[in-house]
Amino acid sequence: MEAAKVFFRSNLRFLRNRKKYSQEHLAQQLGYTRSKYTALENGQTENPSLADLIRISEFFKIPLDNLLKQDLSQWSEYDLRKMETGAKEYINGKNLRVLSITVTPDNRENMEYVPVKAKAGYVAGHADPEFLATLPKFSLPNLPVGATYRMFPTTGDSMLPVPEGSDVVARYVQDWKTLKPDSLCIVILKGEQDFVFKQVTLQKDGTVLLRSLNKHYAPYTVRVDEVLEIWQYVKHQTDTLPEPETDLQEIRQLIVEMKKQINKL
Known part of the structure; x- marks a missing residue:
């Protein structure tokens, strides 16, 4: 040949x-x-x-x-x-997008956890097997097979009601075009010292819209060529117990129910 x-x-x-x-x-x-x-x-x-x-x-x-x-x-x-500004082939992952992984002795993929102290190093070391080898590794039951998972810590309140300090389990996305608008994702950006947890929407002009669940934070866009990796939300774990409903929340719920009843009339 x-x-x-x-x-x-x-x-x-x-x-x-x-x-x-x-x-x-x-x-x-x-x-x-x-x-x-x-x-x-x-x-x-x-x-x-x-x-x-x-x-x-x-x-x-x-x-x-x-x-x-x-x-x-x-x-x-x-x-x-x-091509330089975000070609279709780059978005859908047909061109080589390198994902480094680590495996167990019986050749099963590990799930790496990126602790808070390693967040700044992840952007630079995400494709470095030696860096990944230093991260804690574990497994979780009941995750769909055939995908690569990683766990990322969150900080700040931009994604409330997901509590601050939650750990997000996310699935690696090779073809970004499969993402539905406002998909919850961990996004690894070039030049940043941190990754972001946002609602992600790919736009026709070659940009990515990043939106917070907390409406106090304004949405913003980045170019697709500024994105290194996208990991789609699967589940999260937290040690924060939900707070009891306040009177205001109860009133809000009553208003929602009243609107539903009015719409049925």
Whole structure:
């Protein structure tokens, strides 16, 4: 069988020239020495590391699959810009979206828990097996098989009535287009020191609308290329007991019931 052609080296040179960067400037942007970058572009590094491939892919906003397998010099500027701003293939996960996991000795996936002290490190280490290996691991009964789960702690009151300090069990979402509007999700964002727990809606203009359950917090949008991972809410656990209903809550419930009765008339 004929080996698949890899365009990484020529694409790297093309993308650098497209931005009008010198090798030295691009090396600085990527955090490399000039000699390391030159070796990558000239093909002297026969098997670039996965970490280097991911770094270059994210820097240029080019999905890794395209960076390796497509001759980008043959693409139109329109198609290149479309890809950089959140192409359909990126959203639906058809291009390579790397998810690192850990497994038990009998080859079953672990569920990792991200403690509060590790939240800031998760954004940088989410794709690093060595970082994931440091996280606590456990299992929960009655979770549907065939999916990858992780548990994330929440802080603040933006998602009330989910109590502050709850631990959210969430399922990894590969194809973001499967998400219904206002799906509850943990969202991992580039450049952030924390992840967010929000209602998520993918919009047609290539942005993601993030909305809080607590109406005191205004919704906001991010570009799809700013999103690293999405984990859909499955359940949460908390040590906070629900407060007894107040008179105001009882009155509100009576009003709701009255409206239902009026609508039936």
